[in-house]
Amino acid sequence: MSMTQPAGVAEHRPGPAARRRGWLAGNGFGANILPLAVITLAVALFLALTRENFATGSNISSILFGVSIEFLAIIGFTYVMVMREIDLSVGSVFALTGMLTGALLVADWPFWPAALVALVVAAAIGFVNGFLVVRFQINSLMLTIGTMLLVRGLANVLANALGGQTYPRAFRQFARTDLFDIRITIVVMVAAVVAAWWFQRRMGLFRKMCFIGENPRSAVVHGIRVGRIKIAAFVASAVTAGIAGIFTASRITHADNQMGMGLEFVMVTAAIIGGASLYGGKGDLRGSALGLLLLALVLNGMIMYDIEPVFQQFVIGALLIATVAFDTLVNRRTK
Structure with a gap:
């Protein structure tokens, strides 16, 4: 794909810039955050009033800890969706990166080199995804389904090779690192939400990512480096999923071939609940965080009400169908 700006376009640049600024105002950027926050708070209050074990410090801490790790995985994923693409390989990359880090540590590697190698592998997977989407115009849904299966196979090979070995003690404590008596992943989540607000507003x-999602061809015409930005987003999606995978591997302490299974569907559901669209052009990391929290509260409430754990997949599936159907009805008419 050529990223060269056609001659005679320079004088039109103020137009698209104004259109990108207009997207923030005209399409209600962040308008869903307050209603979603109110719904999430209402669910939390309902559970607190109806189940006495819900509002305990240990339960709230556990919910936030789990959400904060999943939040790391949804950072890059949300911005891929903003550009009308999707990365369904996040769950497999999440698993492979975490298990690869654990395997290298079992082989007596120091932690930081092991984590860096694993994240480089994740970045390479994201780069391949992005390059193939950009260079050959491959549908990202179908491509990343293939990547998901391929990478999951590699993760399963690692899990079998480790044979249930427990990771080194220092690594098992990594996810439980505290900062000011708060889990470090929760601190990172709060900081990232604040940074996202600044990034998305300023x-x-x-704005270029949103413009790409709205009209990729027009973005190219107006000199936006669509290919580079898309590839960078896929790399970011894989790397942030990998970071979350490292924390999760530390949390569960051993290789588990179920790690990250179904994560990609949780990501899609949470991102759409939070304001992203499969039709591109919009998305909000703050909304994605609230979407993850709302899902976690619903699933935690099911446990509090002694609903069978296997029913949780049904709930996630039903929510995914509902959110995708709603997204289609709302956004298809405007694309």
Whole structure:
């Protein structure tokens, strides 16, 4: 794909810039955050009033800890969706990166080199995804389903090779690192949400991403480096999923071939609940965080009400169908 700006386009640049600024105002950027926050708070209050074990410090801490790790995985994923693409390989990359880090540590590697190698592998997977989507115009849904299966196979090979070995003690404590008596992943989540607000309101890059999602061909015409930005987003999606995978591997302490299974569907559901669209052009990391929290509260409430754990997959599936159907009805008419 050529990223060269056609001659005679320079004089039209103020137009698209104004259109990108207009997207933030005209399409109600962040307008869903307050209603979603109210719904999430209402669910939490309902559970607190009806189940006495819900509002305990240990339960709330456990919910936030789990959400904060999943939040790391949804950072890059949300911005891929903003550009009308999707990365269904996140769950498999999540698993492979965490298990690869654990395997290298079992082989007596120091932690930081092991984590860096694993994240480089994740970045390479994201780069291949992005490059194939950009260079050959492959549908990202179908491509990343293939990547998901391929990477899951590699993760399963690692899990079988480790044979249930427990990771080194220092690594098992990594996810439980505290900062000011708060799990470090929760602190990172709060900091990232604040940074996302600044990035989405102030940075031209985010406006370009939205413009790409709205009209990729027009974005190219107006000199936006669509290919580079898309590839960077796929790399970010894989790397943030990998970071979350490292924390999760530390949390569960051993290789588990079920790690990350179904994560990609949780990501899609949470992102759409949070304001992203399969039709591109919009998305909000703050909304994605609230979407993850709402899902976690619903699933935790099911446990509090002694509903069978296997029913949780049914709930996630039903929510996914509902959110995708709603997204289609709302956004298909405007694309």
